[in-house]
Amino acid sequence: MATEEKKGGIVETIKTIVYALLIAGVFRTFLFQPFWIPSGSMKDTLLIGDFLFVNKMAYGYSYASCPSVVIPRFGVDVDAHDICGWADGDNTRLFGSQPQRGDVVVFRHPTSGRDFIKRLIGLPGDKIQVRDGILYINGQPVEIQPAGTFEEVQKPQGPQGLRPRCENGPVGEGGICIKTRLKETLPGGVTHDILNIGDQASDHTGVYEVPEGHFFFMGDNRDNSADSRIASMVGGVGMVPFENLIGRADRVMFSSAGRSMLFFWTWRKDRFFEAIE
Known part of the structure; x- marks a missing residue:
């Protein structure tokens, strides 16, 4: 018995x-997918160590809605294609709705398949260009206003130990790393911060025409972002198909300034439930 x-x-x-x-x-x-910010390409909107949930209902569902699970330490690498690859290829979505310009979006990289997070800048049919560091959409410059500076300590950040790039660099260990902060307003009214480090090739681009069914993304940390300004085959993102969108990031749940999100003593007290703008 x-x-x-x-x-x-x-x-x-x-x-x-x-x-x-x-x-x-x-x-x-x-419904929602957890996402931990691994890099600084979206500073100061998103910081390395921010933990958020991605709203997967925002744009409907595609093969990319299936989760990918990658845990290198244990040899786990389950891709969304392994589960839902049968739904890939037609660039459509079930219950699909169009994203809005200015949304912060998590999507699958067109080449690597890894999850990326950037701001949606260009819609299908748009012509996008950067001239002298200023974003032009359909031939018109976006509105920008000075917004002071963004400062952080020069030290390794996050589990990868990434170091920030500085406009006032090179900065020694423990020094203050400074970037110029600007307030950018996109057509449609979305206003957000962008950061500037210095003059570089990505501040001077040709005109990109966004194809039907695709989107153009950029990081808010404009001089430290591999995004749609660079083709996906050469280390950037390129144009992202509609079916590759995973969801919209709306709010930071909490944020860890340490090497792991489990180090609760390093959590940033001012970022609990912070709205993403």
């Missing part, structure tokens, strides 16, 4: 775990 009860307890435990995994899978596939 005791043996049967023990077996019954083990079966119930296994069933509970399976149900929990199924519920978590449905939640992550159809």
